[in-house]
Amino acid sequence: MDYYRDTVTQESWKFLESIAKTYRLVLIGGWAVWLYTHRLKSKDIDIVVDLPTLGKLKADFTVGKNDRLRKYEIRKGPLSVDIYVEHWSVPGIPAEEILKAPRSLEGFRVPQAEMLLVTKHVAYLSRQGSSKGRKDLVDIVSLLTLDRLDWRHYHRLCRRHDSSLPKKLKELISGTTDVVELELNRHQFSRYKKIWLEKL
Numbered sequence: 002m003d004y005y006r007d008t009v010t011q012e013s014w015k016f017l018e019s020i021a022k023t024y025r026l027v028l029i030g031g032w033a034v035w036l037y038t039h040r041l042k043s044k045d046i047d048i049v050v051d052l053p054t055l056g057k058l059k060a061d062f063t064v065g066k067n068d069r070l071r072k073y074e075i076r077k078g079p080l081s082v083d084i085y086v087e088h089w090s091v092p093g094i095p096a097e098e099i100l101k102a103p104r105s106l107e108g109f110r111v112p113q114a115e116m117l118l119v120t121k122h123v124a125y126l127s128r129q130g131s132s133k134g135r136k137d138l139v140d141i142v143s144l145l146t147l148d149r150l151d152w153r154h155y156h157r158l159c160r161r162h163d164s165s166l167p168k169k170l171k172e173l174i175s176g177t178t179d180v181v182e183l184e185l186n187r188h189q190f191s192r193y194k195k196i197w198l199e200k201l
Contacts, residue, residue, distance in 0.1 A: 038143040093123030
C-alpha cells in the first residue's frame with residue numbers, strides 16, 4: 002500500500018509539473034502547501050484557472066463538470082485534478098481573487114500563504130472525520146508553523162470572506178493534541194498551540 006501511495010504521489014508530481022509548464026494556473030491544495038513547507042506531499046492536484054485556460058484544458062483532456070461542488074475535474078488513472086474556475090468556483094475564496102495576486106514559488110504560481118490557509122481550512126470543514134480531512138489538518142498545521150505567516154492579512158481575508166473561520170480554527174487547534182505526521186509530539190505541539198491561540 003505504501004508503495005502504491007508513493008507511486009501515485011510521484012505520478013501526481015510529474016503530471017503537475019507538465020501542466021504547470023503548459024497552462025496558466027495557480028496551484029492550491031496539498032501540493033501548494035508542500036511548496037511552502039516541504040512537509041507532507043500530496044496525491045491530488047488542485048488548480049485555479051481562468052476561462053480561456055479551462056477551454057484549453059477541455060481541448061486536451063476529458064474534463065468533467067461537478068455542479069454540486071462548483072468545479073471541473075480530470076481523472077487520469079489514479080490521478081485526480083480538481084479545477085476551480087473564475088466567476089464560478091469558490092474554494093473558500095472566489096477563484097478570480099486567487100488568480101489576481103499569486104506569487105512564484107519554485108517555478109509554480111501559488112496563492113499567498115494566508116489565502117492558502119483559508120482555502121485549506123474550508124476544505125477541512127467539508128471533509129473532517131475522513132482521511133482527506135486528516136490530511137487537510139496536517140496541511141493547516143504545516144502552514145501555521147511558517148514564520149512568514151501574516152496574521153493581520155489572514156484576519157483581513159476572513160473578515161471579507163468568512164468571519165467565523167478564526168473562531169473555528171481556534172477550536173480546531175484547541176482540540177488537537179499532536180500531529181504525528183509532522184513528527185510534532187505533544188510537548189512541541191503545545192508550545193506552538195500557545196502562540197497560535199494568541200494570534201487567533
